[in-house]
Amino acid sequence: MLYVVIVYLWAAILLYLLLGGADFGAGIIEFFTSRNNRGRTRRTMYQAIGPVWEANHMWLIITIVILFVGFPKIYATLSVYLHIPLTAMLLGIIARGTAFVFRNYDAVKDDMQKIYNRIFIYSSVITPFFLGIIAASTVSRNVDVTAQDFLPAYIFSWLNWFSVTVGLFTVCICGFLAAGYIIGETDSIEDRQFFARKAKWMIVSAVLCGALVFLASIKENVPLAEWVFGKAPGIFAIAAASLSLPFLWYGLTHGKAIIVRLLGGFEICMILFAVTYRHFPNIVLLKGGGHLSLIEHQGQEKAIVSLAWALLIGSLFILPALGYLMYSFEKKKPREA
């Protein structure tokens, strides 16, 4: 049953990265759009993500619940030492979620819209940036559970070049996901080309940021290259991701939404796999060589078993409904009132 829970944990993180990421990306694309085109970006985006956007963020809650029910020690340790980036991310989530709804449900469309937009755009960039920082901090070996002073315990645990570059990389990935996703949501050729250009831009930035991540990992003594390229599965995953890039590019150029979506999801999946499989079951690497492991630090058996059942039964309800929701708004155009 432990492995059922671990699969769900991994899937929830992946889905949050893909769906939540595309959602953040919508704001990031808006951020990198010139003022004249923002209106268009916003309209298309709202149509595309409006109905599903609440659901996208549920994956984060599922992740957190799995952690605190199944692996409480890991949840508690991260909560203590990554308090500051977690709080920053939460503030981003609050600002973004509320600004998105406010701008759509303000009965009067006036200058307040500018404020909502600004909050939405900035928090869309900040939130995934801190998400990246948090993810990087779990493996950067800077979380020091023996530290007594404020700086080493609560600041240097997450603030270093490696996590900052991973943060930037995450922002680019989210932007790419959004641009790639929206291509399939718009009927106008002009819009499609516009978003394809954005997506390409984001891929280029992501590759550059990826290179920066590797450089930073050398500087910060994070053996990232060893993790990714040290064994066959990692090399295979990265090779598959790299080889699929030209096809992705082709899909973008020719506006093939299906190719873009499938390959985009595949890329993310491979990257997540390549960076996590080597330390499995260790999920957090601590300073001084210690680690927190999904196996050693699992909760008591009964908690794990009931969590697994709750997840399995929950999926029976959630997945068909979610699938139908996405299908409906993809296929069904509104009837005339």
Next chain:
Amino acid sequence: MDNFIAARSQMALSLGFHIIFACIGMVMPFFMAVAHYIWLKTGNEVYRDITKAWSKGVAIFFATGAVSGTVLSFELGLLWPKFMEHAGPIFGMPFSLEGTAFFIEAIALGFFLYGWNRFNRWFHWFTGVVVGVSGLVSGILVVAANAWMNSPAGFDYVNGQYLNIDPIKAMFNDAWFSQALHMCVAAFASTGFAVAGIHALMILRKSHVTFHKRAFRISAVFATVAALLQPLSGDISAKDVAKRQPAKLAAMEAHFKTEEKAALILGGIPDEKEKKVNYAIEIPGALSFLAHGNFHAEVTGLDRIPEENHPPVAVTHYAFQVMVGLGTVMMLISVLYYITIWKKKSWLEKRWLLKLFAIATPMGFIAVEAGWTVTEVGRQPWIIYGVMRTAHAVTPMPGIAYSFYIFTAVYISLSCIVAFLLYRQISMVGKLYDHSVETINAI
């Protein structure tokens, strides 16, 4: 500001903020479903307009409730890591199920908000009902988790270790039913009175009277039924607390001395040093009756409880008085409302009745906050009653005060914006939702 106090304040602030949005998010869908149903059955367009107008409000409140709820799931760990490290696996069951319920709620809300004219009308109506039911289930589950903190169950506590975990037993702890019942009824009463009050105010201002009158009727029925049921549920809760948490009951009542024929203390100012209550009205034997169903029963006072385990008496007592006081007022208004409907139809046209409802607009939510204060402050100094002290659970990270200031600023601004948006929605009713006016003009 002391770290521990800052952490408690931030938690109280976050919960106090979330509880309002959660209540509205779980109750309003039922109001909408009724209006929607009447529209589908009768074809009277006012009801469709009401449904649409309310759904805009729900979207705003639901989103704010969703993000503040997300924040809470992190804050439990950010502020109380020791608590979550031990409690997480034990009381996690309702949270895992709540994840599902809330997910379904979010999906159904997507269908409902964006589904006008897209789906079969009854399927569309049904998704609205699903929003309400899954919201209610979420609420019950979260309250069951809180009930576990008041009435820990499903584990053996041996030498500081939490052994033999049974998450199902933990979920169905002794307090879950009474607490969940009380909270759900409170959600209906508070949201009902708030919504009815706003519509009453609009009727008084003679703006779009038909629209607001019908909206008022629907919300008033929910509000008044809930307000009439709440004293019964409160009685179940009181007896339950008397049995399980005598310290909390003693603090609620500022009952310092254990005695038979204990008096019910109304109002007053508790003096924790002198262990007495000044300027209070006392009803002899009434507390014994309310706590144990017998005027002569002995009620445990704070003197039987070690000093270091006393909850803050004054806060708990005042909060309890506020909750019961407002509950009583709402109950009386409800009685009056049913007299009006059944015996004195003419009162329906009277301004004083509407004024009463308008005045009662915030009462339900103030009572909810007060009740939440009673149950949380009354449990202190424990985070898991009798097992773990709140002070031992707090994060070792210093400087929580700054986090508290930031969250305070954020929540205050959000409250202001939500109030502002609501005001705008209401003032735009004529333009956006009330189509009857145009029809009349057209004729």
